[in-house]
Amino acid sequence: xxxxxxxxxxxxxxxxxxxxxxxxxxxxxxxxxxxxxxxxxxxxxxxxxxxxxxxxxxxxxxxxxxxxxxxxxxxxxxxxxxxxxxxxxxxxxxxxxxxxxxxxxxxxxxxxxxxxxxxxxxxxxxxxxxxxxxxxxxxxxxxxxxxxxxxxxxxxxxxxxxxxxxxxxxxxxxxxxxxxxxxxxxxxxxxxxxxxxxxxxxxxxxxxxxxxxxxxxxxxxxxxxxxxxxxxxxxxxxxxxxxxxxxxxxxxxxxxxxxxxxxxxxxxxxxxxxxxxx
Amino acid sequence: xxxxxxxxxxxxxxxxxxxxxxxxxxxxxxxxxxxxxxxxxxxxxxxxxxxxxxxxxxxxxxxxxxxxxxxxxxxxxxxxxxxxxxxxxxxxxxxxxxxxxxxxxxxxxxxxxxxxxxxxxxxxxxxxxxxxxxxxxxxxxxxxxxxxxxxxxxxxxxxxxxxxxxxxxxxxxxxxxxxxxxxxxxxxxxxxxxxxxxxxxxxxxxxxxxxxxxxxxxxxxxxxxxxxxxxxxxxxxxxxxxxxxxxxxxxxxxxxxxxxxxxxxxxxxxxxxxxxxxxxxxxxxxxxxxxxxxxxxxxxxxxxxx
Numbered sequence: 001x002x003x004x005x006x007x008x009x010x011x012x013x014x015x016x017x018x019x020x021x022x023x024x025x026x027x028x029x030x031x032x033x034x035x036x037x038x039x040x041x042x043x044x045x046x047x048x049x050x051x052x053x054x055x056x057x058x059x060x061x062x063x064x065x066x067x068x069x070x071x072x073x074x075x076x077x078x079x080x081x082x083x084x085x086x087x088x089x090x091x092x093x094x095x096x097x098x099x100x101x102x103x104x105x106x107x108x109x110x111x112x113x114x115x116x117x118x119x120x121x122x123x124x125x126x127x128x129x130x131x132x133x134x135x136x137x138x139x140x141x142x143x144x145x146x147x148x149x150x151x152x153x154x155x156x157x158x159x160x161x162x163x164x165x166x167x168x169x170x171x172x173x174x175x176x177x178x179x180x181x182x183x184x185x186x187x188x189x190x191x192x193x194x195x196x197x198x199x200x201x202x203x204x205x206x207x208x209x210x211x212x213x214x215x216x217x218x219x220x221x222x223x224x225x226x227x228x229x230x231x232x233x234x235x236x237x238x239x240x241x242x243x244x245x246x247x248x249x250x251x252x253x254x255x256x257x258x259x260x261x262x263x264x265x266x267x268x269x270x271x272x273x274x275x276x277x278x
Numbered sequence: 279x280x281x282x283x284x285x286x287x288x289x290x291x292x293x294x295x296x297x298x299x300x301x302x303x304x305x306x307x308x309x310x311x312x313x314x315x316x317x318x319x320x321x322x323x324x325x326x327x328x329x330x331x332x333x334x335x336x337x338x339x340x341x342x343x344x345x346x347x348x349x350x351x352x353x354x355x356x357x358x359x360x361x362x363x364x365x366x367x368x369x370x371x372x373x374x375x376x377x378x379x380x381x382x383x384x385x386x387x388x389x390x391x392x393x394x395x396x397x398x399x400x401x402x403x404x405x406x407x408x409x410x411x412x413x414x415x416x417x418x419x420x421x422x423x424x425x426x427x428x429x430x431x432x433x434x435x436x437x438x439x440x441x442x443x444x445x446x447x448x449x450x451x452x453x454x455x456x457x458x459x460x461x462x463x464x465x466x467x468x469x470x471x472x473x474x475x476x477x478x479x480x481x482x483x484x485x486x487x488x489x490x491x492x493x494x495x496x497x498x499x500x501x502x503x504x505x506x507x508x509x510x511x512x513x514x515x516x517x518x519x520x521x522x523x524x525x526x527x528x529x530x531x532x533x534x535x536x537x538x539x540x541x542x543x544x545x546x547x548x549x550x551x552x553x554x555x556x557x558x559x560x561x562x563x564x565x566x567x568x569x570x571x572x573x574x575x576x577x578x579x580x581x582x583x584x
Binding site: 075077080082105106107108109110112113114115117119120121122131132135136179182183185186 | 395396463465466467468469470471472473474475476479483484487488
């Protein structure tokens with residue numbers, strides 16, 4: 001695949017950091033005393049976190065520390081796991097998403113999700129983007145919507161001549177951008193990404209990161225990543241999770257990305273980001 | 279430590295390690311060959327038996343195969359007898375039972391896979407459905423006789439036979455549909471739910487289209503079973519001689535295996551040949567069924583590969 005020069009950047013922990021005053025952030029989602037259980041297993045213990053509007057929040061931490069679990073609570077995807085039980089509050093615009101009057105279907109339209117492995121529908125590229133809008137009762141011009149979403153996902157130029165071809169005919173990186181376009185089509189306010197680049201090569205990864213930067217103006221983004229450089233490059237806020245002595249996922253530290261990576265207050269965070277994981 | 283001494287350490291280690299292994303390449307290769315031979319023998323046995331079966335049928339039946347056999351009605355005179363009413367009866371019975379089993383079986387499979395909570399109750403139901411698939415077919419015949427023929431007053435009609443046959447193949451349809459639905463990857467469902475789809479939208483637009491080839495295969499294979507099944511229809515149908523095609527679901531009926539059974543029990547030698555010819559017709563129709571199943575499955579799985 002030919003790569004334009006602008007797509008290639010030198011990865012560096014500090015290169016892409018943004019200096020944003022934390023106090024200026026308006027909170028969109030508030031997690032209060034969040035606990036998640038899978039059966040009798042206490043997976044995530046007492047997470048308290050504010051997610052700012054129109055910013056990128058990165059979740060980092062070792063495998064099995066509950067990052068993805070917390071992420072999946074935010075749009076109630078954990079409802080699909082029969083043994084999962086979520087306690088605590090997830091306030092979104094001040095409404096508790098776990099409240100009995102909240103419809104998870106509506107939550108998921110407004111809080112979209114992109115998964116670890118690209119999972120386009122076995123349908124055409126056009127239908128992949130259009131389907132989510134259609135089922136949510138979109139009444140406008142579908143062709144325009146599909147084009148707009150594909151443009152936003154930086155995929156339009158690559159697929160504009162083959163919208164009728166299967167979404168599965170694309171490369172992995174293109175498939176993942178198609179999944180992002182698909183998520184945009186339901187006009188969500190928040191986009192959750194669960195290690196969206198872990199199955200992609202470095203060039204596709206950088207394209208996804210560029211894309212997230214562009215989307216940030218209009219969307220609130222939460223991204224789980226194993227790649228600390230990625231967190232440093234794209235995020236405004238970084239949240240570090242780890243395992244407690246009793247093997248429960250805990251939130252160790254959260255804060256402005258630059259501070260977390262240059263001056264972490266917790267020794268466990270420092271050990272993790274410097275590679276001395278403990 | 280110098281580079282040279284490092285290398286020699288590795289060499290020394292691997293030398294002492296290698297004495298602990300006994301590769302026995304020749305004897306392991308011989309054992310592998312023996313297994314290959316055994317598996318080949320198993321396959322050959324199956325093929326030889328099938329060939330003998332075909333030969334014993336095609337030999338006596340071949341000369342009696344004629345257009346007349348397919349178009350004529352049964353008769354007391356072998357030279358005039360045909361199986362037209364039996365062919366049509368089988369088509370009626372198999373089509374209606376397949377439609378019944380498809381609707382009820384697929385509905386049951388969707389409920390159990392997608393809606394029902396996974397608990398001891400559903401495990402219990404699952405076990406029982408599997409057991410039902412192994413119940414002797416004559417038992418279904420008796421069930422059909424009591425429920426459809428007597429209680430519901432359908433008499434010895436096409437509909438009574440078809441519903442009995444439908445019940446007989448229902449467990450297989452449920453089991454194969456469940457397997458097909460379960461094989462749809464979780465990632466596809468997650469993608470759908472993640473966009474704000476309801477359960478029904480997810481099932482309708484993604485799960486069923488992806489599971490369709492598997493569901494279809496299950497239905498057609500169970501139809502192949504239904505077309506050759508005799509025992510329950512002896513109980514429910516029972517007609518020994520039907521000289522007309524069914525024109526409604528309330529008509530009496532005759533099916534191919536019953537016709538074959540009927541002919542083989544006649545004293546005249548020629549009826550045996552006629553039965554052999556009828557078996558060839560039945561096998562050709564079965565083969566057509568299975569070919570259609572394979573073609574449809576290939577067609578749909580091309581469309582829905584993930």
